[in-house]
Amino acid sequence: GAVVSQHPSWVICKSGTSVKIECRSLDFQATTMFWYRQFPKQSLMLMATSNEGSKATYEQGVEKDKFLINHASLTLSTLTVTSAHPEDSSFYICSARGTPGLYFGPGTRLLVL
């Protein structure tokens, strides 16, 4: 079946640094990918919709200048957390359209010290 991969699985970084998370569709093309964030013991919250070849669509309350999304090809979307702060520590999950639901990546745990 379709597989979505994410890299890295774990990131620990210092406050103020930028972190890039990659999301790849391994055996299918994804014109649209979705980025979710999940805080501990909470649900998944949609951050943005990543569209190949065009600007991402951000959900209300999500800072587009802080969470940069680039969907440069049909199989790769990247999320860059710029100038990360401890409150950005979270579990970030990407997903792409599947049949019938969404295929999810394994997630990236970000810890900002």
Next chain:
Amino acid sequence: AQKITQTQPGMFVQEKEAVTLDCTYDTSDPSYGLFWYKQPSSGEMIFLIYQGSYDQQNATEGRYSLNFQKARKSANLVISASQLGDSAMYFCAMRRDATGNTPLVFGKGTRLSVIA
């Protein structure tokens, strides 16, 4: 706007027993899809079952079945013959367009614990 409500923060069930996880939804769209995902402690999201708004029959996938009551806007997940490996978070989700390329909206989840 769509909304998913899961009123049970946590549930316990004895091994080999059946359990029902509640989910209600709210939408004004005539076409939508309802999903259940399982999230173990590893964090991965595992697709369990899907129900389209126009599907006449309740969906079933192995030990999982979805009790779809459209008039009540409920889509409860029934797990039969619970196993210890079923212990996890369970999320009900909805997609606005049943077949379109739109994101999922998730409920807050229910933590299921299966007791030996």
